[in-house]
Amino acid sequence: xxxxxxxxxxxxxxxxxxxxxxxxxxxxxxxxxxxxxxxxxxxxxxxxxxxxxxxxxxxxxxxxxxxxxxxxxxxxxxxxxxxxxxxxxxxxxxxxxxxxxxxxxxxxxxxxx
Numbered sequence: 001x002x003x004x005x006x007x008x009x010x011x012x013x014x015x016x017x018x019x020x021x022x023x024x025x026x027x028x029x030x031x032x033x034x035x036x037x038x039x040x041x042x043x044x045x046x047x048x049x050x051x052x053x054x055x056x057x058x059x060x061x062x063x064x065x066x067x068x069x070x071x072x073x074x075x076x077x078x079x080x081x082x083x084x085x086x087x088x089x090x091x092x093x094x095x096x097x098x099x100x101x102x103x104x105x106x107x108x109x110x111x112x113x
Contacts, residue, residue: 002064021068022061036060039068042090044083049075 003018021036036057040046050057052075060068076083 001067003066018064018066020062020064024065025061036068039065040072042087043072044075044079044086048079048082048086052079 005016007014007016021039025036036046040049044052046057046060049055049060049072053071055071060071063071
């Protein structure tokens with residue numbers, strides 16, 4: 001369900017509409033990466049949610065982010081062990097990335113014997 005909020009700024013009534021995933025993707029087109037994938041980042045991968053629910057990636061793109069979040073939360077609740085595994089993998093990758101940033105980078109190539 002689309003979230004709509006009305007606010008007043010400087011005497012002007014403004015209606016704020018929640019955008020669909022596809023609308024945001026169109027606005028950000030050309031920046032690279034999958035917006036849907038970024039929404040799920042650190043949580044269950046998109047293919048897992050698709051497999052668990054039967055909802056296609058194309059369908060999800062037409063949904064509002066609040067509805068995607070609701071579905072993702074329910075899939076995580078039904079699959080808590082897998083959700084925790086994915087969260088642990090993200091933490092592991094972040095830790096590994098932090099360690100690799102501290103390793104000095106060299107441009108030297110190994111000697112060929």
